Amino acid sequence: MKPQNQDEYTAGERAILAKHVTAIDGNVYCVKNLPEEVVAVLFAYVSRSPLSFRRNLLKLIGEGELYVRNVTDVYGEDDAGYASAKEKAMKFHDKWVVGYGHGSVAEHADIKFALEDVSILFTKVLEDNRLGRYTEKSTRYVEFDKQHYHRPHALLDDPVLGKLYVEACDALFDLYEALLPKVRDYVRSRWPRPAEMPERPYEASVNAKAFDVVRYVLPASTYTMLGCSMNARVAEHAITKLLSHPLEEVRLVGERMLAEGRKICPTLLKHAAQSEYHTETRIVMDALTKKLLTGTAPKNGKPVTIVHFDPEAEEKLIAAMLYEQTEMSYAELVIKVKGLDQEQRKSVIQSYVAKKGKFDWPQRALESVTFTVDILMDYGAFRDLQRHRMNTQLNQRVTTAHGYEVPQEIADAGLENEFAVGMERARKAYETIAKTHPFEAQYVVPLAYRKRTLFVLNLRNLEHIVRLRSTPQGHISYRRIAHQLYDEVAARSPLLASLLTVDKTEHYLGRLDAELATEKRREALEKRQ
Secondary structure, X not given: OOOOOOOOOOHHHHHHHHHHEOOOOOOOOOEOOOOHHXXXXXXXXXXXXXXXXXXXXXXXXXXXXXXXXXXXXOOXXXXXXXXXXXXXXXXXXXXXXXXXXXXXXXXXXXXXXXXXXXXXXHHHHHOOOOOOEEEEOOOOOOOXXXXXXXXXXXXXXOHHHHHHHHHHHHHHHHHHHHHHHHHHHHHHHHOOOOOOOOHHHHHHHHHHHHHHHHHHHOEOOEEEEEEEEEEHHHHHHHXXXXXXXXXXXXXXXXXXXXXXHHHHOOOOOXXXXXXXXXXXXXXXXHHHHHHHOOOOOOOOOOOEEEEEEOOOHHHHHHHHHHHOOOOOOHHHHHHHHHOOOHHHHHHHHHHHHOOOOOOOOOOHHHHHOEEEEEEEEEHHHHHHHOOOOOOEEEXXXXXXXXXXXXXXXXXXXXXXXXXXXXXXXXXXHHHHHHOOOOOHHHHHOEOOEEEEEEEEEEHHHHHHHHHHHOOOOOOHHHHHHHHHHHHHHHHHOHHHHOOOOOOOOOOOHHHHHHHHHHHHHHHHHHHHO
16 A cells, blocks of 8 residues: 555656655655755645645646656756746745745745854854854864954044054954964963874864964954854844844845845845834833933952742752653642652652763753853853853843953963953953944954853753853863853752753863874774775
């Protein structure tokens, strides 16, 4: 008996399908080599059509035999069938997405943006969209070019501010260039190459460590590169936010993303535009803040502060762990769990994670416990922690108000005075520029300066952050944040903290060991090949 939706195809139809699906038979396959808007239509059909994906694809491309007779050996954008499919997709989206507001269709069309010569400040604005996928040029593995940074017209058009801005950024890049060889020498003297470690991975590790340290002086204006993938629905929302931003660079890049994205998804990005809601709300809230908080100076406080923690978190977590195995309501379970003693509670939690392997994600019950955490961290650490986007993040502007971090290696190498002079010069430039251009002033702030971000995250997400960001291979600035996140949870509930995997190894040899292990794996692979 033929399985449901398993069609029989002619030789011509099979020739077409071979170009666009990974399997012509069977019930699991991938689609390929199609315009993104055609993919979106194909997946949208599933909610209303009784036909299989493959049969709908044939129908969409060329109406069966008529198209089969004209199929070409090479199926490209100039092919009549490809153009026909794209035109039909646009008509479909005009009707269902634009006309009827079925935006979920756009989630099956993917756009991949390649962004070059954009500032670090811009990348953080774009990456604030949690559903995108991003890969950014690393400050750990790549040396950044001197004077390769963004120059905002709003400042350059003013001779005084323009000169101050350029001189401040140039001085930071001069400092970056001057510190790199000195920090490399310090790293080699502090962590000599182990006898069993080849020179190449050792020098790569030295470079990574030096870049990690010296990145603190890079200004937010530094040009970088970013690869970004988004579905069309997310892209429309992201571009709308970019077009509504106060910074000219952000708006201009948003315009280019819209123009290029429409070449891939012309209809699905139809409504991306500057939003009065985004623009005017920011202006109104800025005015209210100045009115209501006049004269209020910021207090630095601790790097990590849990500002909200549910006192019933343990009971709610255990109830969530038991929920799927019962027919009781969640409220009934919470009451029942309150009657359990500490050993019984511990047995439930330990059983829930006892079989979790190294690469297993914690299961979903951990999402029932939520923390609100105010984190004060240097901008460099923020760039890494912002990547954990499956939570709510509220970001303050980049300023010099909270002072800066001095890398321990800078102090140990006797370079703190040079570093401090650079930071102080940047601070003065920022404060002068910020009087009239508070948004553009952000560009001159080095990554060493601290900023605040409010995270609202659940225990599952917190476990991922602490586990990933506390390892010896990580940057010390975000490792400290991961350690303090763990400590703050442990101070409130040792039982909840037992679900967090933390590594407090405090030496750099961990990275050297990791580099050596990587080199050994590479050599073993080459021998096998």
